[in-house]
Amino acid sequence: MIETTHCPYCGNDFKRVVKSKTKCKQCGDFVYKRTTLDGKHVVVTEKERDRIDAEHKKAPWISPKTKDVYHRYFVLLEYNKKRIRKILKKPFWAKINDKEAIWAAIKHYKTQCIKEWHYGLYRNAVSDTIPLLLEDKKFSKALDVCLSVCYMDHCNASNGNIKAQLSPWLKKNGEIVTHHLTQAIYIADEIGLSYEELIHRYRDVSEGIWLKLKAPIEPAKSQEHFSQRLLEVKKEITQ
Numbered sequence: 001m002i003e004t005t006h007c008p009y010c011g012n013d014f015k016r017v018v019k020s021k022t023k024c025k026q027c028g029d030f031v032y033k034r035t036t037l038d039g040k041h042v043v044v045t046e047k048e049r050d051r052i053d054a055e056h057k058k059a060p061w062i063s064p065k066t067k068d069v070y071h072r073y074f075v076l077l078e079y080n081k082k083r084i085r086k087i088l089k090k091p092f093w094a095k096i097n098d099k100e101a102i103w104a105a106i107k108h109y110k111t112q113c114i115k116e117w118h119y120g121l122y123r124n125a126v127s128d129t130i131p132l133l134l135e136d137k138k139f140s141k142a143l144d145v146c147l148s149v150c151y152m153d154h155c156n157a158s159n160g161n162i163k164a165q166l167s168p169w170l171k172k173n174g175e176i177v178t179h180h181l182t183q184a185i186y187i188a189d190e191i192g193l194s195y196e197e198l199i200h201r202y203r204d205v206s207e208g209i210w211l212k213l214k215a216p217i218e219p220a221k222s223q224e225h226f227s228q229r230l231l232e233v234k235k236e237i238t239q
């Protein structure tokens with residue numbers, strides 16, 4: 001997901017995602033491309049680059065915070081309250097607590113995304129459930145979700161269009177962001193999963209999505225890439 005293509009110093013529009021270090025032709029300053037913890041590609045100043053790098057190093061594995069997730073779906077919740085009652089099979093007078101409401105809202109939203117081939121948004125919604133699961137100490141489930149996001153990122157989930165038959169998978173392979181790899185490592189550690197078991201788990205999870213969403217990269221192929229990236233990130237963490 002590209003967040004900005006503008007020079008953070010002078011506002012010059014590069015009109016593309018810049019290489020990791022690029023000199024701005026308009027102001028002469030060096031700008032840097034980084035990926036934020038939640039997977040957004042940004043063009044930033046040197047200072048901001050250092051901040052993002054430090055954030056990755058610190059590896060906060062519960063991010064975004066649960067309250068941010070609630071906030072993001074709040075509008076959705078209000079809008080679809082009737083529907084949420086329907087999904088939950090609750091009568092109009094019954095109280096719905098925040099947690100069941102947020103789960104119902106996300107579930108509903110995910111179904112919509114799949115129907116419309118908005119796999120990029122679907123991926124984001126799936127990713128949003130991780131902090132909720134971690135908060136409830138559902139580590140095993142959180143790990144599966146985390147791995148599914150890794151696989152969708154590798155397959156480059158994007159927003160297609162079912163009516164126009166525009167594919168929801170980009171042709172070029174995507175990258176698995178450090179944040180989710182870090183998260184996977186920490187959760188696997190929490191439930192006592194070895195590196196080999198984690199890689200095996202990735203294969204199982206990606207096979208499910210491969211079949212369900214007709215993802216383009218064969219799970220065995222993706223697994224190779226995943227294991228390499230995992231080693232890289234593991235090295236970074238233990239450094």
Ligand SMILES: [Zn+2]
Binds near residue numbers: 008025026028029
């Ligand atoms: Zn500039």
